[in-house]
Amino acid sequence: MNSPAAPVAPESATVVIAQRVRPEREGDYLAWQAEIGERCRAFAGFERTEVVPPVPGFQDDFVVVFQFDTFEHLDAWLRSDVRRAFLERGASLFAGEARQHTVAGARPAARPAGMVVTTRVKPGREREFQVWEDSINAAAARFPGFLGNEVFAPVAGVQEEWVVVVRFDSTEHLEGWRRSDVRQRLVDQAARLWDEASVETISGGFPGWFASGPSTPGAPAFPPAWKQAMIVLLALYPTVMLITYLLTPRLASLPMAVGMFVGNAVSVSALTWLLMPLVNRGFGFWLTPAPARRTRAEVLGIGAVLVGYAVLLIAFLALER
Secondary structure (H helix, E strand, O other): OOOOOOOOOOEEEEEEEEEOEOHHHHHHHHHHHHHHHHHHOOOOOEEEEEEEOOEOOOEOOEEEEEEEOOHHHHHHHHOOHHHHHHHHHOHHHEOOOOEEEEEEEEOOOOOOEEEEEEEEEOOOOHHHHHHHHHHHHHHHHOOOOEEEEEEEOOEOOOEOOEEEEEEEOOHHHHHHHHOOHHHHHHHHHHHHHEEEEEEEEEOOOOOOOOOOOOOOOOOOOOOOHHHHHHHHHHHHHHHHHHHHHHHHHHHOOOOHHHHHHHHHHHHHHHHHHHHHHHHHHHOHHHHOOOHHHHHHHHHHHHHHHHHHHHHHHHHHHHHHO
């Protein structure tokens, strides 16, 4: 009797376009890109689009991602008269040629993970390093969950290191590659090529508590760390206070270590499955605002969080009387 076949992840087709925008035209570019995103949604097979802004000292280009359900639908968009007209209209926004990469594969997970590898290569060893980089990238591509990578060469006067961004579809798959004997062996073999190397993983400040934002051009994929901290405090403070008032007295007969464990377990459960989903929905407009409404969203969001802090403080001060 044949065992049932494992479900096959649906395929998708994605194009990644990187291009440098003139600094004084970034506002015009975002408005132009937003128009493209809206028109793109009307094409068959469209799934998502995302704009990643430059990162000073690391990436000077805007990176745009378009994902369709098949190569045929993606190609229809790329070759369309609509897109061609947009490109002609926006030609003056750019300071350089576009770099375009098209890939196919299983749709990425909602929470992809990645790592940034920064390497200061010894003078004269650059060619050897590039050959080695091709080999380690090919090895990574054979590991489960691999999504892709991008290599950024040094920029004279700005960045002296080579920077490689490697992405996997989950933290578990990323860690499987990062801790693998294959990667360690390749790194050991090439250690003579560089003076210094570092690895940083890419993840949110509070993984699991914040969902990615809508795929709106110019909108951040995840909330910045300072917003995550403000929202976590808004949910954590009343949780801890209520546990202190209601649960801690009932745990007084237990050893302190046990009572603390129970209290922490209750607070983490309440945050993960009750409070954080609620505040995420309530403050979604502020956590990952669309560019067109960013200023208004920032003012309203910060104001609402501060008012929330004040209301909670007043309420719990009143309970102490």
